[in-house]
Amino acid sequence: MNWGKCMNNSVDGAEPKIAVVIPCYRVGKLVLDLIPRIGSEVGWIFIVDDACPVNTGDLVLAECKDSRVHVIKHAQNQGVGGATITGYKAAAQTAAIAVVKLDGDGQMDPALIGRLSRPIVAGRSDYVKGNRFHRIRDVSSMPWVRLFGNAGLSFLTKLSSGYWQLFDPTNGFTAIHRDVLQELELDNIAKRYFFESDMLYNLNQVRAVVTEMPMWAVYGDEPSSLNPAKVMLPFLKGNLRNFGRRLVYSYFIRNFSLASLELLFSIPLILFSIFYGGWHWVEGRISGLPTVPGIVMTAALPLIIGVQLFLSWLNYDVANQPTQPIHPFINEGDDV
Missing domain, CATH: 3.90.550.10 (Spore Coat Polysaccharide Biosynthesis Protein SpsA; Chain A)
Known part of the structure; x- marks a missing residue:
């Protein structure tokens, strides 16, 4: 150089x-x-x-x-x-x-x-x-x-x-x-x-x-x-x-909060609903039989809860943006 x-x-x-x-x-x-x-x-x-x-x-x-x-x-x-x-x-x-x-x-x-x-x-x-x-x-x-x-x-x-x-x-x-x-x-x-x-x-x-x-x-x-x-x-x-x-x-190393739990539970619930509901939907299409209401509720309820938890986490993430500049504190220890 x-x-x-x-x-x-x-x-x-x-x-x-x-x-x-x-x-x-x-x-x-x-x-x-x-x-x-x-x-x-x-x-x-x-x-x-x-x-x-x-x-x-x-x-x-x-x-x-x-x-x-x-x-x-x-x-x-x-x-x-x-x-x-x-x-x-x-x-x-x-x-x-x-x-x-x-x-x-x-x-x-x-x-x-x-x-x-x-x-x-x-x-x-x-x-x-x-x-x-x-x-x-x-x-x-x-x-x-x-x-x-x-x-x-x-x-x-x-x-x-x-x-x-x-x-x-x-x-x-x-x-x-x-x-x-x-x-x-x-x-x-x-x-x-x-x-x-x-x-x-x-x-x-x-x-x-x-x-x-x-x-x-x-x-x-x-x-x-x-x-x-x-x-x-x-x-x-x-x-x-x-x-x-x-x-x-x-959310899991530097900090752990309610938002961490919301994120931790929301994704598995949403994924379970998608795969469980999708599997039974395909199975119903192949067999020609109507889906049992219990299966529909088993797929829908985790999806509803998961989406609500994820939206709650997203609201926290949007609001959790830095508001205090860091540069005034970087060298403050030098004066001690």
């Missing part, structure tokens, strides 16, 4: 509190147009060249005039998540309060960086994500393939992460408190396109407060690098794995 820095111009104005990480792969000169649009509230800009075939890092080193810019080059491609994690580790060594991830293709407006970071700087949130679905006018301009693909991926991420209030969890325009980075096992977070969803799962495990900022997205004629048809199966697999891990850690 190689480092480089642009050596001109200083940042004027108030002391900056924000660092920006820009993962770059096939970005090229687009990032050169993006950097000048990043305001003085940002004191550090980390360009992570993820073994870019168009040598974006070298281009920035040769042509940028901004002293805030540091270039990090990967010898091998690690994916958007791997590039972002490299930038996070570098930003964690600065004096920044908030660390923003910004794509280099211009689809995220740098003018929103301050607004995105405000809840973190003010101490109200640990992690903030953009939400492209907040305004109807923004949704109407979104390509329908992206709209339906993101809706499906968003639901899976809600299920696996436990952040049910998020409506655009696959959005890559994010800000995180620098101190929260040290609470995460960054090297164990997914490196490719599953990074955003896996990040939310890991944030839930440390009980970080996650909020959203309404935003608009700019879509040009460039093809999306995220093909919903290709990533749906890997996303389904990853989210189901995280969902199972979250249930075990949150």
